[in-house]
Structure formats: C-alpha cells, structure tokens
Amino acid sequence: MKTIKLLFLTLLTSTFIVSCSDDDTPQQINEEEVITTMTVTLIPQGGGTTVTLQTRDLDGDGPTQPVITVSGPFAAGVIYNGSIELLNELENPAEDITEEVAEEDDEHQFFFTVGAGLGTVAYSDMDDDGNPIGLAFEFTAGGAAAQGLFAVTLRHEPDKFAPGVSDGVINNAGGETDIETAFQVSVQ
Amino acid sequence: MRIFIMVLAMVTCNLLLSQECKYIFKGTLKDFHDNSVLSSALIYSKSEGKSFVSDENGKFEITGLCEGSLELVISHIACETKSLKFQIKGDRSETIFLEHHIEALNEVVVSGNSIKTESKTLQETSLKEDQLFKYNASSIGDALKEINGVTTINTGNTIAKPMINGLHSNRVLIMTNGVRLQDQEWGIEHAPNVDLTSASQITVIKGAGALAYGGDAIGGVVVVNPKRVIPTDTLFGQTTVGGQSNGWGGFVNSSLNKGFDSGWFINAQGSFRKHGDLRAPDYNLSNTGLEAGGFTINTGLSKFEYGFKVYYSYLRNEIGILRASHTGNVSDLVRAINSDIPLVIEPFTYDINPPKQDVTHQIFKANFYKRLQNFGKLDLNYNYQKNDRLEFDIRRGDRSDIPAVDLELQTHTLNVDVDYDAADAYALKFGILGRYQENFPNPDTGVKRLIPDYNKYDFGAYITSELEYGSGHILEAGLRYDLNHIDALKFYDKSRWVERGYDVDFPQFVVEDRGTQILTNPVFTYNNLSLSLGTRLDLGEYFELLLNFSRAMRAPNPAELFSDGLHHSAARIELGDLRIGQETSNRFASTLFFNKLGFDVQLDLYVNAISDFIYIEPSGQETTNRGPFPVWEYQSNDAVLAGFDFNFSYQFNSSWDFRNQTSYVYGQNTDLMLPLISMPPFQTRNIVGYTKTDWFGFNLQVEHQFVAEQKRFPDNNFEAFIPELGETVLVDISTPPPAFNLFNANVNWNFKVNTTSNLKLAVIVNNIFDTTYRNYLNQLRYFADEMGRNVLVQLQLNY
Known part of the structure; x- marks a missing residue:
C-alpha cells in the first residue's frame, strides 16, 4: 500500500515538473505561401509606353484591401509582350514566388479573361508537356477604344489536358485559385 | 437451521x-x-x-x-x-x-446485459455491447445516432461529431474510461478520439446535469465505459474481424483479459481499421480513405477495500479529406456548388493524400481507490493526455508534406472524488479537480497559427446528492464551481488588431510591436457556477416521470476567442472575438415513461434557453489577392433550443418487435429573431425486428430512416463578383438539401462453439437502395453526395 502511494506521488510530481518547463516567446511566422504582390508588365513590341497592372496586399488574408494599380491605357492595335511577377513581401527580403510557379509549371496555369473589345491573349511559354503556363504571354490590344476588365487568375493543379484549357479557356480547368484579380483597363 | x-x-x-x-x-x-x-x-x-x-x-x-x-x-x-x-x-x-453491494458495483459482470446508470433523474440512454456490435467499423458518432435525439455533424463521411439535441463540439463532453477527453474538441472537423471497439457501454446524458463530469456540458455528456474488471480467476478474450464493400475496407480488433483471485488483473486490446476511397452511388469520393489503429493496456489490483489501476491508450487516425472540397477562393466554391458532381474524381485508391488529417491521441491514467468503513469510497485520479494534430493541405512548392496545422495539446488532470453512501436516506458525491493544459502550435508549418500558444488552468469543485422520498420518488441536486484561466501568446497582424478594435479595448495585452505583426498576451479568467435539480416520480404501475432543471456556464474556447484566418474548405475568413464571455444555459427537461403489456413509450421534452450563446455567423466581406471572401465572425446572442425525442416500442410476441424513434429540435436566435444554423431537421426511424433463437440466435432488423428538409435556416447567402464569368453571382451556402429516405438492414447469428466460446456473425447493409442524398449537417455537402450502399460482414469470436 505504502509503495503504491509513493509511486503515485513520484509519478505526479515528475509529470508536473516535466510539463512546467517552456514559457518561451513563440516564434513569429511569416506566411510562406501568400502572394502579396502580382505585377503584370506589358511592354509594347516596337516601343511605346509600358503598361503595368499590379495588385498588392501587404497583410495577406488580413482586413486591408489589396491596392490595385493600372499604370495607363493600352494603345489600340498594339501587340504587348506580357510577363508576370509574383512576390511574397511578408518575408524579408521578399520571396520570389514566380520561381516556385516556374519550377512546378505543370501544376500551374494563368488564365486571362479579357472584356469584349479590349483585345486577345496568346500564351508564349510552355511546360514540359507542351501546355501553356502564362508567366509569359502576348496581348494584342483591340483596334478601337474600349473599357473593361482584364482578369488574371492563377490556378494550382488545374487539369491542363482538359478541352480548351491549353487555349486559355478556364471553364474546364478545375484546380484551386491561388490568385484572382480583375483590373479595370482601357484601350485608347 | x-x-x-x-x-x-x-x-x-x-x-x-x-x-x-x-x-x-x-x-x-x-x-x-x-x-x-x-x-x-x-x-x-x-x-x-x-x-x-x-x-x-x-x-x-x-x-x-x-x-x-x-x-x-x-x-x-x-x-x-x-x-x-x-x-x-x-x-x-x-x-x-x-x-x-457487490451486485451494484459489478452489475455488468453479474448480468451481461444490465446497465450501469449515471444518474436517476436525468435524461440518459445507454448503448450496450450488443448494440455496439454492428458499429465495429464505424466512428463513435455513427454509433451514437442509435440514440434518439443524437445526430452527428460531419465533415465528409469519416469525421463525425456527436450532436445532442442540436448542440455539439465543446458543448458535448466526452468521458472515456473516466478521463475527460481533451482533443481540441472545439473544431467541427475534429472527430473525437475514441476507439469504439474498446467500449462495452456508452451512455449519453442529455443536458448539463451530470455535474461530476464537468459544469460546461450544455449539450450533454457521452460516457464511454470500457469492459469491466472481473476480480476472479478468469481468462477470456474476443476477436472481431470484418470487411466492408464501400471503400473495400477491413478491420480487426482483439482483446484479452486475465484476472486473478488475488484481485490482480491485466487486459490489453488492439484494433486496426482501413479503407480506401468511399463511393457515392454515382462516383468515387476521391481521397476519403482512412487508416486507424490503436491499443490500450489496463492493469492493476481490484480489491474490495482498495485497488489501483494504470491505463494507457494510444490511438492514431489518418483521415483523407474529400479532394474536391479544397477551394482557393469564392469562385472555386461557386463552381463546386454549381457542379452536380465533385470537381475532382479520380480512380479508387487506398492512398491518402493531402488534404488529410493525421491525429494521434495518447492517454495515461492512474487511479487509486479506497473504501472507508461506515463512509464510502475515495477515488484519486491522475491523467495525462497528449493530442498531436497534423493537418496537411494542398500546398505549393513541395510544402504538401509539411503540415499546415501542427498542434500539440498536453493536458494533466488530477481529481479526487468521494462517494458517501453510509447513510440510508441519502447519498452524497463530491470532488475537486485541477487541470493544466498547454497548447503548442509548431511554427515550422510556415502558416499562420490557427490556435495560439497557451497555458490553461482549470479548477473545479462539485457536490451532488441523491435522496429518496415519499413512496419511491427520488430527488437529486448538485452544485459545481469551475474556474478557467487562460494565458495565451499570439501574433496578430497589426491590421487585424486595429480592425477588431483591440488596440482600443485591449492595449494591455500588447507585448511587442514587430512591424506588420504584434505579439500579444491575452489573459482571461472565467468563473462558472452550475447547478442541477431533478426528481424521479413514481406514478403508479405504468408511469414514471422525470423532471430536471440544470443551469450551466461554459467559457469560450480558444477557437471562439482567437480564430483569425482563412478556412479553406469553407472558403471563408473566420474571426474569433476576445470580448466574448461565457454562455449560460438554463435547461428544463421532462421525461415520461409508460410501460404496459409490451408497449414501451418514452417522451423527452426540453427547453434550453441559452444566454450569450456563442455561434459563428457571416458579418461581411474582405478582399484579398484571391478575391473577396465572406467573413464569418464569432458572436454571442441569446438563443432557445426546444424539442422532443419520442421513443415507442412494441413487442408483438417472442419473435416480432417494432420500434419508432422520432426527434425534432427548434433552434432560434431570440435576439435577432432568426433560426439557428446547423440544427438537425425532423427525423424518424422505424425498425422492425424478428428474432428466432432456435436458428442459432437469428435476429433480423430492417430499418427505415426519414430525414426531412430543414426549412428553418438563416439566410447567409451572399453576392460575389466572379471575374472569370465577368458577372456577380449569388453564392447559395444556406439552402439545406432536400429530404431523404434510407433503408438499412442487419442480420445476426450466434453460434456456440463449445462451453466457453461462441461465434457471432453479422451481415449489415446500409443504404440498401444506393440512394443519392446529401445531409444538411455535413460541412462538405456542397461538394459531393453521401456514401452509397455499404455491405459489411463481421465475425466475432468470444473465448
């Protein structure tokens, strides 16, 4: 009986001692996967004014709205070379997520939903399977003045072989959305 | 003589x-x-x-x-x-x-079918080993649905949490082998870590009246009792194996018990269960596989005057989450809702890929008791629990192997209970409890912590009494005090801290400003007082009436206080509120029993008025780079839950019997005059049984279940602009699915092998007609249909 009691007491005290050890300050976590900033740079072939579309949300999922900027209008009929840069500015220095997407190019694809009359997009890059990625593309601005939305969507794990997906049709793509922003643009 | x-x-x-x-x-x-x-x-x-x-x-x-x-x-x-x-x-x-009183103490041993009751004046129902038999391949939630008034709230088909009269999670306390389960029970997608195969009896007590277990069980208490210790020279064992057609799964569990005349005993039990992707009638439910395994060891000395017990249990569950339920933003959710079939359907596999959960729960318990002459029994308990929860998500850049959630919850509990039973006229029970809990979210996830680092201290003391009066009436009364103290360390995004107004209300919590984030130290103390009063009235030969009132207080849980982030499968931002206080439930309940000539009727009625009821409800939208998300915020308002559970059975003759179970709950937010969300709809079950003992204990049961459409729900639909469609659409996340009918059947045989061994065989068919349906209380109902037909065969050898 005595031994049992003793055993109990030893057990209790030992577990409590073990448990009451760390009271350290937790380590700060800077979210690794958040895309805080997407910059779409459109450089006109044969010179002219570069158009930059940017969305920047420095608190990730936080309450502050992303800041969306459009540097200026597209010139009618001009062909632009487009490229996309993704950053996570929560980390210091900012992490280049473009590289991650490029490395896993078979699991990612950008889709461009362009309003009527604004122009057309054609992919100019491809993954090992010959499917487009969208980090580089060509945008041909519409021939007449127009206004509307230029939406850029990045899908993770889409079905790149589904009908129309390699032509940029998003409806059959599936997958999860990593980023989706609609820019209000105009053609002059 | x-x-x-x-x-x-x-x-x-x-x-x-x-x-x-x-x-x-x-x-x-x-x-x-x-x-x-x-x-x-x-x-x-x-x-x-x-x-x-x-x-x-x-x-x-x-x-x-x-x-x-x-x-x-x-x-x-x-x-x-x-x-x-x-x-x-x-x-x-x-x-x-x-x-x-040995008879009272070892009832289960003395006659295998008798029930150990927890209370005499509360609404309680037990499931015995026989009834649990057909749930060998299921979760505890599924088994508890057998009890009228108990439903489950699900995340897919494998994660089922018991819901008692419309209340679940933190409001339902689960006691397993005398240990209050501490397994992050606040989350809907956190299934209770209980191995059903180690239980021999499960009792559900509706409402908060069972104060010895805790004062905050506003929904009720689930008591899981393991097999009883037999303090005589015995050796017996049990092995059950089985298979199921849906998910092509199998299970095995086995237990061995050895007892000695000296009172020493040892028993060990182990189980393993696995299935691959489940199947809805029309398609594969991709990534819904499961692998679960565990074991328990229990040893000690069981004398009449004193004894002790040492118990250890290990349980691990790896659960796949429906692949199609992972959404990135509202556009994805809209696509999922509008699609009749899941957006990802792949061929059958046993592989479990992200999104998935990998949860390990360990319990160590030591118990010592001593009976004191002319007094009663003294019980000393210590238990330690460790809950490791890993949640894997679909992530970019090889991160899918790194858990997105990695929580380690450790709990130490010490309690002393005293049973005073020397007096003839009354019995007293009282006790005290101390608990220390520590949560450690591993920062290696690279994802913002869902639940922060915290230390929690609980203290509780209770007294309950029981006395007989008049001719066979019983009165029970109880009082309990609980103190909860939580000391957390949490990083907030500065923007969130300000947006919540915490900079004004809680400046004292700020420890350090780190630029975009601030480290805070929220500390809260809650004092809770709970009480219970009940009586059992003997109304002549055929009737009995129970009346009970209980008042219970529950302190907010860490999720309700600290939630702060994006919830992927629901495509919503969930926010806790540091200002939330305790909720208080006042529950009146009555039960009428009638028993005559083979008729057995039980009617439970209840009204549960909860002030400052904590719930989560949409409060607006926030835009991120993924697009706009609805914001769901924890709030508190007064609410009322009222309903009935009706049970009717009739024994036609020695072979045929019929049973009906019907339940309904009405839930209303009385501050906003709106229905409460996620209330179980009206449901009724009819069971016809046929028994023929001569045919090797043949028993057949055919069951019909009807679940109505829930017509009372809050309208949380919202409008969102979907860039890929170029238009604004209404996102219907509120409308409950239509009513459905299900048919199930099971057949049992019991063969005698020799004098000490018997063999039980069961064939169970669930959803006989492969009916396609969706369940309002399944969080993944937007994404896929429920499971289709499932045929189970199981064989149990007792030796």
Whole structure:
C-alpha cells in the first residue's frame, strides 16, 4: 500500500515538473505561401509606353484591401509582350514566388479573361508537356477604344489536358485559385 | 437451521475433545457500508471441512478449536466471497466485514446485459455491447445516432461529431474510461478520439446535469465505459474481424483479459481499421480513405477495500479529406456548388493524400481507490493526455508534406472524488479537480497559427446528492464551481488588431510591436457556477416521470476567442472575438415513461434557453489577392433550443418487435429573431425486428430512416463578383438539401462453439437502395453526395 502511494506521488510530481518547463516567446511566422504582390508588365513590341497592372496586399488574408494599380491605357492595335511577377513581401527580403510557379509549371496555369473589345491573349511559354503556363504571354490590344476588365487568375493543379484549357479557356480547368484579380483597363 | 449448526458444533466438539481442543471462535458478520448485520451467511471452515450459518444477529460460533490456524471462507448472497485466516491461541471474537453491494458495483459482470446508470433523474440512454456490435467499423458518432435525439455533424463521411439535441463540439463532453477527453474538441472537423471497439457501454446524458463530469456540458455528456474488471480467476478474450464493400475496407480488433483471485488483473486490446476511397452511388469520393489503429493496456489490483489501476491508450487516425472540397477562393466554391458532381474524381485508391488529417491521441491514467468503513469510497485520479494534430493541405512548392496545422495539446488532470453512501436516506458525491493544459502550435508549418500558444488552468469543485422520498420518488441536486484561466501568446497582424478594435479595448495585452505583426498576451479568467435539480416520480404501475432543471456556464474556447484566418474548405475568413464571455444555459427537461403489456413509450421534452450563446455567423466581406471572401465572425446572442425525442416500442410476441424513434429540435436566435444554423431537421426511424433463437440466435432488423428538409435556416447567402464569368453571382451556402429516405438492414447469428466460446456473425447493409442524398449537417455537402450502399460482414469470436 505504502509503495503504491509513493509511486503515485513520484509519478505526479515528475509529470508536473516535466510539463512546467517552456514559457518561451513563440516564434513569429511569416506566411510562406501568400502572394502579396502580382505585377503584370506589358511592354509594347516596337516601343511605346509600358503598361503595368499590379495588385498588392501587404497583410495577406488580413482586413486591408489589396491596392490595385493600372499604370495607363493600352494603345489600340498594339501587340504587348506580357510577363508576370509574383512576390511574397511578408518575408524579408521578399520571396520570389514566380520561381516556385516556374519550377512546378505543370501544376500551374494563368488564365486571362479579357472584356469584349479590349483585345486577345496568346500564351508564349510552355511546360514540359507542351501546355501553356502564362508567366509569359502576348496581348494584342483591340483596334478601337474600349473599357473593361482584364482578369488574371492563377490556378494550382488545374487539369491542363482538359478541352480548351491549353487555349486559355478556364471553364474546364478545375484546380484551386491561388490568385484572382480583375483590373479595370482601357484601350485608347 | 440453528439447531443443525448446534448439533454440528457439538459433534465437532466431541470429536476434537480428545486432542484437548477447547477454544471457541465467535464471529459477527457485518456490512462494510452501514454496519448492518448479515444473517444467513455461509461460513465454511477449511481447516475442519465444516460449514456454519450466521444467525439473525449476524453471529456464528465455532467451538472446540485446537491451537493453530483457522481458515474461513464466508459467502453471502450478493456479497463477495471472502477468505480469512485466524491464529487460534485461545478463545477469540472477531467482527468480519463483508461487501454487500457487490451486485451494484459489478452489475455488468453479474448480468451481461444490465446497465450501469449515471444518474436517476436525468435524461440518459445507454448503448450496450450488443448494440455496439454492428458499429465495429464505424466512428463513435455513427454509433451514437442509435440514440434518439443524437445526430452527428460531419465533415465528409469519416469525421463525425456527436450532436445532442442540436448542440455539439465543446458543448458535448466526452468521458472515456473516466478521463475527460481533451482533443481540441472545439473544431467541427475534429472527430473525437475514441476507439469504439474498446467500449462495452456508452451512455449519453442529455443536458448539463451530470455535474461530476464537468459544469460546461450544455449539450450533454457521452460516457464511454470500457469492459469491466472481473476480480476472479478468469481468462477470456474476443476477436472481431470484418470487411466492408464501400471503400473495400477491413478491420480487426482483439482483446484479452486475465484476472486473478488475488484481485490482480491485466487486459490489453488492439484494433486496426482501413479503407480506401468511399463511393457515392454515382462516383468515387476521391481521397476519403482512412487508416486507424490503436491499443490500450489496463492493469492493476481490484480489491474490495482498495485497488489501483494504470491505463494507457494510444490511438492514431489518418483521415483523407474529400479532394474536391479544397477551394482557393469564392469562385472555386461557386463552381463546386454549381457542379452536380465533385470537381475532382479520380480512380479508387487506398492512398491518402493531402488534404488529410493525421491525429494521434495518447492517454495515461492512474487511479487509486479506497473504501472507508461506515463512509464510502475515495477515488484519486491522475491523467495525462497528449493530442498531436497534423493537418496537411494542398500546398505549393513541395510544402504538401509539411503540415499546415501542427498542434500539440498536453493536458494533466488530477481529481479526487468521494462517494458517501453510509447513510440510508441519502447519498452524497463530491470532488475537486485541477487541470493544466498547454497548447503548442509548431511554427515550422510556415502558416499562420490557427490556435495560439497557451497555458490553461482549470479548477473545479462539485457536490451532488441523491435522496429518496415519499413512496419511491427520488430527488437529486448538485452544485459545481469551475474556474478557467487562460494565458495565451499570439501574433496578430497589426491590421487585424486595429480592425477588431483591440488596440482600443485591449492595449494591455500588447507585448511587442514587430512591424506588420504584434505579439500579444491575452489573459482571461472565467468563473462558472452550475447547478442541477431533478426528481424521479413514481406514478403508479405504468408511469414514471422525470423532471430536471440544470443551469450551466461554459467559457469560450480558444477557437471562439482567437480564430483569425482563412478556412479553406469553407472558403471563408473566420474571426474569433476576445470580448466574448461565457454562455449560460438554463435547461428544463421532462421525461415520461409508460410501460404496459409490451408497449414501451418514452417522451423527452426540453427547453434550453441559452444566454450569450456563442455561434459563428457571416458579418461581411474582405478582399484579398484571391478575391473577396465572406467573413464569418464569432458572436454571442441569446438563443432557445426546444424539442422532443419520442421513443415507442412494441413487442408483438417472442419473435416480432417494432420500434419508432422520432426527434425534432427548434433552434432560434431570440435576439435577432432568426433560426439557428446547423440544427438537425425532423427525423424518424422505424425498425422492425424478428428474432428466432432456435436458428442459432437469428435476429433480423430492417430499418427505415426519414430525414426531412430543414426549412428553418438563416439566410447567409451572399453576392460575389466572379471575374472569370465577368458577372456577380449569388453564392447559395444556406439552402439545406432536400429530404431523404434510407433503408438499412442487419442480420445476426450466434453460434456456440463449445462451453466457453461462441461465434457471432453479422451481415449489415446500409443504404440498401444506393440512394443519392446529401445531409444538411455535413460541412462538405456542397461538394459531393453521401456514401452509397455499404455491405459489411463481421465475425466475432468470444473465448
């Protein structure tokens, strides 16, 4: 009986001692996967004014709205070379997520939903399977003045072989959305 | 009889006189509990090979004893047989105490089917081993649905949490083998870590009246009892194997028990269960596989007057989450809702890929008890629990192997309970409890912590009493005080801290400003007072009535206080609120029993008025780079839940019986005058049973279940602009799915192998007609149909 009691007491005290050890300050976590900033740079072939579309949300999922900027209008009929840069500015220095997407190019694809009359997009890059990625593309601005939305969507794990997906049709793509922003643009 | 003893004694005397044996042993037999004398006990003297019987004063006398040792074996109806040894050097008188309540203590052993009740005036229902048999391949949630008024709230088909009269998670307390489960029970997608195969009886107590377990069980208490210890020389075991067609799964569980006359015992139990992707009638439910395994070891000494027990249990569950339920933003959710089939359907596999959960729960328990003469029983318990929860998400850049959630919750509990049962008129139970809990979210996830680092201290004290009055009426009353103290360390995004207004209300919590984030130290203390009052009225031959009132307080859980982030499968941002206080439930309940000529009727009625009821509700939208998300915020408002659980059964003859279970709950937010979300709809079950003992214990049950469409729900639909469609659409996340009918059946046989072994065979078919349906209480109902037909075959050998 005595031994049992003793055993109990030893057990209790030992577990409590073990448990009451760390009271350290937790380590700060800077979210690794958040895309805080997407910059779409459109450089006109044969010179002219570069158009930059940017969305920047420095608190990730936080309450502050992303800041969306459009540097200026597209010139009618001009062909632009487009490229996309993704950053996570929560980390210091900012992490280049473009590289991650490029490395896993078979699991990612950008889709461009362009309003009527604004122009057309054609992919100019491809993954090992010959499917487009969208980090580089060509945008041909519409021939007449127009206004509307230029939406850029990045899908993770889409079905790149589904009908129309390699032509940029998003409806059959599936997958999860990593980023989706609609820019209000105009053609002059 | 006495004459016979006297004759016997005289004969003994005469026989032994020649050896100068002249000593007398005078014994008095008494009940250990109340000192009452025990008459008609059989006393067998081993040394002499003779028997004696105690008289009406509990006395017996053995004369003509020689010097040396006297060995007695004393037995009495409803008492534990006791062996004793006395040294005889002269005349001797002894008072011997016997345990007279052994029947009450070991009911389950004495008659395999009797039920150990938790209370006499509360609404409680138990499931026995026989009823649990068909749930060998299921979760505890599924088994508890057998009880009227208990439903489940699900995340897919494998994660099921019990819901009692519309309340779940933190409001339902789960006791397993005397240990209050501490397994991050706040989350809907956190299934209770209970291995059903280790249980021999499960009792559900509706409402908060069972104060010995806790004061915050506003929904109710689920008590899971393992197999009873048998303090005699026994060796028995049980092995069950089975398979299921849906998910092509199988399971095995086995247990072995060894007991000794000395009171020592040891038992061990292990189980393993696995299935691949489940199937809805029309498609594969990709990534819904499961692998679960665990074992328990239980050893100790079980004497009548004292004993101890050491128990360890290990349980691991790896659960796949429906692949199609992972959404990135509202556009994805809209696509999922609008699609009739899941957006990801792949061929069947046993592989479990992200999104998935990998949860390990360990319990160590040590228990010591001592019975005190003329007083009662003292119980000392210590338990340690460790819950490791890993959640894997679909992530970019090889991160899918790194858990997105990695929580380690450790809990130490020490409690002392005292049962005072020496008085005839009443019984008292009281106890105190101390608990320390530590949560550690691993920062290696690279994802913002869902639940912060915290230390939590709980203290509780209770007293409950029971007394009989009038002719067979019983009154129970109880009082409990709980103190909860939580000390957290949490990083907030500065923007969130300001947006919530915490910079104004809680500046004292700020520890350090780190630029975009701030480290805070929220500390809260809650004082809770709970009480319960109930009576059981004996209304003549056929009727009995229970009336109960309970008042309970529950402090907000870490999720309700600290949630702060994106919830992927729901595509919503969930926010806790540091300002939330306790909720208080006032529950009135009555149960009417009627029993006559094979009719058995039970009607439970209840009204649960909860002030400052904590719930999560949409409060607006926030835009991120993924697009706009609805914001769901924890809030508190007054609410009322009222309903009934009706049970009717009729035994036509020895073969046929019929049972109906019907339940309904009405839930209303009385501040906003809106229906409460996620309330179980009206449902009814009809079961026809046929038993033919001659056919190897043949038993067939056919069950029809009807679940109505929930018409009362809050409208949380919202409009969102979907860029890929170029238009604004209404996102319907509120409308409940339509009503459905299901048919199930099961057949059982029981074969005798030899005198000590028997073999049980069961064939169970769930969803016989492969009906396509969706369940309002399944969080993944937007993404896929429920499971289709499932045929299970299981075989149990008892030896």
